[in-house]
Amino acid sequence: METTIPASKASISAIASLHALVTLGLLGNVGSYDPGFTTLLLSFQRVEDIFEEAFRPYRFRVPRAADCLICQARPTPSSVEDLDVALDQALARLGNE
Ligand SMILES: [Zn+2]
Numbered sequence: 001m002e003t004t005i006p007a008s009k010a011s012i013s014a015i016a017s018l019h020a021l022v023t024l025g026l027l028g029n030v031g032s033y034d035p036g037f038t039t040l041l042l043s044f045q046r047v048e049d050i051f052e053e054a055f056r057p058y059r060f061r062v063p064r065a066a067d068c069l070i071c072q073a074r075p076t077p078s079s080v081e082d083l084d085v086a087l088d089q090a091l092a093r094l095g096n097e
Contacts, residue, residue, distance in 0.1 A: 014042075041058040043056050
């Protein structure tokens with residue numbers, strides 16, 4: 001099912017930039033990167049009884065789900081060939097779900 005979320009180009013760019021910063025941190029610290037959260041929520045505006053202030057980050061640690069296609073624990077590929085095999089397996093899973 002498709003979901004649409006109204007968002008400005010500026011909001012999308014801000015989220016993409018935050019994602020890039022976290023990813024760059026991961027690339028610089030392979031094997032030991034732990035920012036202390038798995039999910040980052042950033043409020044862009046105040047919403048009564050939900051977000052008390054705008055531009056406040058909320059960080060969460062969400063455990064991996066064993067049956068999740070995205071975050072389930074798997075061994076990290078250690079070579080280009082292993083990465084190709086893992087990609088083929090992931091694409092096969094997506095085609096069979
Ligand atoms: Zn997941």
